[in-house]
Amino acid sequence: MANILGIETSCDETAAAVVADGREVISNVIYTQIPTHTLYGGVVPEIASREHVLKINQVIKKALKDADMTWEDIDAIAVTYGPGLVGPLLIGVSTAKAIAYAKNIPLVGVNHIEGHICANYLSDGSLNAATQNIMKPPYMCLVASGGHSHIVRVDDYTEYTIIGRTHDDAAGEAFDKVARAIGLGYPGGPKVDKLAREGNPHAIQFPRASVGDSPYDFSFSGIKSAVLNYLNGAAMKGEEVNKADVAASFQQAVIDVLVDHTVQAALDYHMDAVALAGGVAANSLLRETMKERAEAKGLGFHCPKLIYCTDNGAMIAAAGYHEFMAGRLADLYLNAVPNLKIGQR
Ligand code: KG4
Ligand code: ZN
Numbered sequence: 001m002a003n004i005l006g007i008e009t010s011c012d013e014t015a016a017a018v019v020a021d022g023r024e025v026i027s028n029v030i031y032t033q034i035p036t037h038t039l040y041g042g043v044v045p046e047i048a049s050r051e052h053v054l055k056i057n058q059v060i061k062k063a064l065k066d067a068d069m070t071w072e073d074i075d076a077i078a079v080t081y082g083p084g085l086v087g088p089l090l091i092g093v094s095t096a097k098a099i100a101y102a103k104n105i106p107l108v109g110v111n112h113i114e115g116h117i118c119a120n121y122l123s124d125g126s127l128n129a130a131t132q133n134i135m136k137p138p139y140m141c142l143v144a145s146g147g148h149s150h151i152v153r154v155d156d157y158t159e160y161t162i163i164g165r166t167h168d169d170a171a172g173e174a175f176d177k178v179a180r181a182i183g184l185g186y187p188g189g190p191k192v193d194k195l196a197r198e199g200n201p202h203a204i205q206f207p208r209a210s211v212g213d214s215p216y217d218f219s220f221s222g223i224k225s226a227v228l229n230y231l232n233g234a235a236m237k238g239e240e241v242n243k244a245d246v247a248a249s250f251q252q253a254v255i256d257v258l259v260d261h262t263v264q265a266a267l268d269y270h271m272d273a274v275a276l277a278g279g280v281a282a283n284s285l286l287r288e289t290m291k292e293r294a295e296a297k298g299l300g301f302h303c304p305k306l307i308y309c310t311d312n313g314a315m316i317a318a319a320g321y322h323e324f325m326a327g328r329l330a331d332l333y334l335n336a337v338p339n340l341k342i343g344q345r
Contacts (some may be wrong), residue, residue: 001021002018002020002021002075002076002321002324002325003018003019003020003067003069003073003075003142004018004020004022004074004075004076004078004108004317004318004320004321004324005017005018005025005063005064005074005076005077005078005246005313005317006018006019006078006115006313006315006316006317006318006320007056007060007078007079007080007081007092007095007096007313007316008075008080008092008112008114008115008312008313008315008316009042009052009056009080009084009088009091009092009095010080010082010083010084010085010088010089010092010311011048011084011085011088011146011147011309012032012033012034012043012048012051012088012311013030013032013033013110013311013312014029014030014031014033014039014051014052014055014059014318015028015031015059015311015312015313016029016056016059016060016062016063016313017029017063017312017313017314017316017317018064018066018067018069018074018317019122019286019314019317019318019321020141021321021327022118022121022145022157022317022318022319022321022322023121023122023123023134023318023339024122024123024124025122025124026067026069026122026309026313027035027062027063027064027065027066027067028063028066028124028171028312028313028314029059029062029063029066029313030059030307030311030312030313031055031058031059033047033048033051034187036051036188036336037186038185038186040139041180041184041185041186042176044083045085045086045087045088046087048085048088048131049085049087049088049090049091049185050140052088052091052092055075056091056092056095060095060099060136062128063313064193071099071103071105073107074103074323075105075106075108075240075324076105076106076107076320076324077096077099077100077105077108077320078094078096078108078109078110078316078317078319078320078321078323078324079095079096079107079108079109079110079161079316079334080091080092080093080110080111080112080115080316080338081093081109081110081111081318081330081334081335081337081340081341082111082112082336082337082338082339083111083112083113083147083148083337083338083339083340083341084112084147084336084338085338086338087337088334089336089337090336092335093109093334095333097332097334100332101137102333103237104209106324106329107318107329107330107331107332108146108323108324108328108329108330109323109330109333109334110319110320110323111158111319111340111342111343111344112316112340113143113145113148113150113152113277113278113317113342114158114160114310114316114319114342114343115315115316115318116143116145116277116278116281117141117143117152117154117160117275117319118157118215118307118315118319118322119277119304119308119309119312119314119315119318120141120275120276120277120302120303120304120319121134121135121318122304122305122308122314122315122318124305133277134273135273135275135302136153137154137156137157137159137274138143138153138155138271138272139154139266139271139272139273139274139300139302140152140153140154140163140262140265140266140271140273140274140275141153141154141274141275141276141277142258142259142262142273142274142275142276142278142281142290143277143278144170144171144172144258144276144277144278144279144280144281144286145170145171145172145278145279145280146170146172146173146176146187146189146279147163147169147170147171147173147277148166148170149166149171149218149220149258149280150162150164150165150166150342151163151164151165151216151261151262151265152342153265153269154275156250157159157178157322158322158323158328159343160342160343161191161343162343163216163217163265163269164214164217164218164261164265164288164341165217165218166217166218166219166220167211167212167217167218167219168219168220168221169220169221169224170216170220171218171220171254171258171280172189172280173220174220174221174224174250174254175189175251175254175280175283176188176189177224178192178194178224178227178247178250179191181227181228181231182241182243183243184244184247184279189280189282191281192247192250192251193251193282193283193284193285194260195243195244195247195248195253196244196247196248196250196251197248197284197287199242199243199244199246199247199248199249200243200244200245200248200249201244201248201249201251201252202249203242203245203248203249203285204230204245204246204249204250205249206223206226206227206230206249206250207222207223207226207253208223208255208256208257209222209223209227209251209257210257213267214302215261215264216261216264216265216266217261218257218258218261219334220254223250223253223254224308227246227250230246232248251283251285252285255283255285255286255289256289256341258280258286258290259286259289259290259293260293262274262290262294262295262335263290263293263294263299264297266274266294266296266297267297267299271299272299272300273294273299273300273301273302274290274299274300274301274302274305275302276290276302276303276304276309277300277303277304277309278309279309279310279311280309281304281309282306282309282310283305285301290303292304328345
């Protein structure tokens with residue numbers, strides 16, 4: 001049995017967790033900086049770094065305490081070293097290296113996106129073992145967050161192949177920009193999700209763009225511009241817009257594309273199951289729609305619990321466990337890599 005302490009500081013959550021054997025969450029502590037950044041309408045990197053410095057030690061100590069463990073119980077420390085904001089990443093990496101050195105504990109560097117994917121393996125005892133749907137590779141995973149939108153074939157616990165990618169905005173970024181345009185504020189995803197429940201998803205026809213000749217790639221800047229044009233057009237004519245209809249129609253357009261491309265990729269690559277990962281995987285309509293359309297094609301479906309969709313330390317510990325078992329340890333030269341790619345070593 002291996003207990004991994006996962007540390008995550010790539011953006012605006014300071015998080016640490018202890019996970020056993022890459023699956024069982026023993027503790028999970030998340031300090032979110034969202035209220036601080038809300039004042040500025042988005043994440044301010046310098047402020048994020050400062051907040052991480054102030055909170056990281058407390059968050060790690062609490063993760064150990066909640067797990068009822070000491071450093072002797074920890075087999076490895078896993079830390080996000082990219083992709084993300086360089087300042088925030090450096091706080092996590094430096095802290096992890098300092099502890100690894102001082103306590104003589106193995107260190108593992110984790111790719112944040114691979115961490116999101118590994119959230120699919122987490123369980124936390126809130127379901128009984130018989131009803132737990134245990135996820136195992138291979139499967140096709142849609143990773144959609146504030147910075148990334150990829151369709152990834154998960155060949156094994158540490159083997160990934162990118163099948164599709166966005167050519168411009170990430171899905172979460174489109175949610176955040178549209179939310180700002182209709183006056184919902186930051187972070188936009190959950191707010192659009194909530195308002196869309198009161199609107200008609202078929203009220204306005206926004207484009208569902210395909211790009212180039214890859215049937216699995218995405219483009220969200222067209223949908224976003226169409227929403228902005230619609231809002232400007234209405235403002236110029238002095239017409240009142242139904243914000244709930246705009247939110248619902250935009251969300252439906254994005255989700256149709258995300259789901260159709262992922263299900264098609266799973267079928268074309270002969271996968272048995274699809275999974276969701278990343279902050280946008282918390283979207284209620286995306287979860288429902290992916291499940292429906294995947295199951296209609298005879299595919300299995302899995303998504304992490306809501307708390308493990310957005311940034312957290314447990315997913316980093318889960319990914320770190322598999323790197324640790326594969327013997328891929330980091331040394332004290334580990335550095336932040338802000339543009340780290342999936343599968344890059
Ligand atoms: O994975 P995450 O916490 O951070 C990144 O790695 O980017 O994802 C944050 C993104 C934001 O763009 C946020 O608006 C979006 O995920 N998000 C959602 C929902 N919850 C978070 N998007 C749509 N619906 C949601 N319920
Ligand atoms: Zn993330």
